[in-house]
Amino acid sequence: MKIYLNGKFVAKKDAKISVFDHGLLYGDGAFEGIRSYNGLVFKLQEHVDRLYETAHTLMIQLPLTKKQMIKAVVDTLKINKLTDAYIRVVVTRGEGDLGLDPRKCYGAPGIIIIADKIALYPASLYKKGMEIITVPTVRNHAEALNPQLKSLNYLNNILAKIEAGTSGFCEAIMLDAHGFVAECTGDNIFIVKKGVLSTPSQGRLRGITRDTIMALAEKSKIKVYEGQMTRHEVYNADECFLTGTAAEIIPVVKVDGRLIADGKPGKVTNKMMQLFKGVTCKDGVKY
Ligand code: PXG
Numbered sequence: 001m002k003i004y005l006n007g008k009f010v011a012k013k014d015a016k017i018s019v020f021d022h023g024l025l026y027g028d029g030a031f032e033g034i035r036s037y038n039g040l041v042f043k044l045q046e047h048v049d050r051l052y053e054t055a056h057t058l059m060i061q062l063p064l065t066k067k068q069m070i071k072a073v074v075d076t077l078k079i080n081k082l083t084d085a086y087i088r089v090v091v092t093r094g095e096g097d098l099g100l101d102p103r104k105c106y107g108a109p110g111i112i113i114i115a116d117k118i119a120l121y122p123a124s125l126y127k128k129g130m131e132i133i134t135v136p137t138v139r140n141h142a143e144a145l146n147p148q149l150k151s152l153n154y155l156n157n158i159l160a161k162i163e164a165g166t167s168g169f170c171e172a173i174m175l176d177a178h179g180f181v182a183e184c185t186g187d188n189i190f191i192v193k194k195g196v197l198s199t200p201s202q203g204r205l206r207g208i209t210r211d212t213i214m215a216l217a218e219k220s221k222i223k224v225y226e227g228q229m230t231r232h233e234v235y236n237a238d239e240c241f242l243t244g245t246a247a248e249i250i251p252v253v254k255v256d257g258r259l260i261a262d263g264k265p266g267k268v269t270n271k272m273m274q275l276f277k278g279v280t281c282k283d284g285v286k287y
Contacts, residue, residue, distance in 0.1 A: 004113035023092025027153030040284030129253030176203030239266030
């Protein structure tokens with residue numbers, strides 16, 4: 001395995017960064033998770049755009065143009081001879097001293113690109129659906145650390161993941177500071193009620209898979225609603241599913257002990273899974 005590290009390809013065992021990098025010391029940095037299918041990188045421009053938006057808010061000046069970043073991702077896939085992969089792009093603040101202040105960092109921002117495989121949930125759950133719970137840890141307040149930022153500080157989500165795990169579940173719903181459903185630890189959430197697809201408008205990352213599903217639904221004349229969502233609405237939905245680059249589309253059949261409808265993946269969910277598969281195998285940046 002070859003890792004892209006600051007403009008060079010190095011062996012996995014040599015892919016190391018400084019212990020003074022603020023990415024490690026403070027989680028000061030940004031990341032993206034991208035997938036390629038059959039030699040096509042799915043929504044690469046959208047992922048790069050989101051990475052640069054996070055970096056802009058964090059005031060990290062990336063040493064690559066977006067075009068160069070796209071080439072670096074594609075080159076990483078090529079050198080590793082991977083046609084179907086999960087790509088992790090990591091941007092770190094760079095080396096500094098033992099103090100928070102990023103202005104005192106003397107090193108250039110670090111760029112790491114890893115191309116590998118990812119399996120978030122057991123394969124069987126994609127067929128029979130997943131059972132999830134709501135956890136006590138609320139999603140970060142947008143004015144504290146906006147969930148729109150895909151920063152290296154994922155402790156909010158990790159705490160929720162730990163809570164899910166200690167209760168015996170592999171995924172969890174996180175509420176926002178007002179008690180509305182925000183998203184899951186690494187996925188967005190959708191429900192279907194009377195043929196209408198709904199997803200939270202606030203308190204969540206604007207997922208690229210989420211945007212893809214919304215666009216596919218509209219194209220198929222399925223009504224899409226973005227707004228506030230309560231747990232009551234989730235419990236009483238006809239269908240529920242989660243979306244994410246790593247997770248793709250996964251049905252949810254039980255939430256906090258409440259069966260969703262008949263407890264089987266629903267029709268709209270299955271349709272969205274099929275439509276998503278259709279676009280991932282034909283759309284994307286060829287390499
Ligand atoms: N919400 C959060 C909090 C995420 O981290 C999504 C939604 C889905 O966004 P996309 O753009 O991928 O549709 C994510 C992204 C993991 C893992 O290991 C999960 C993500 C990214 C990287 C790793 O669980 N999810």
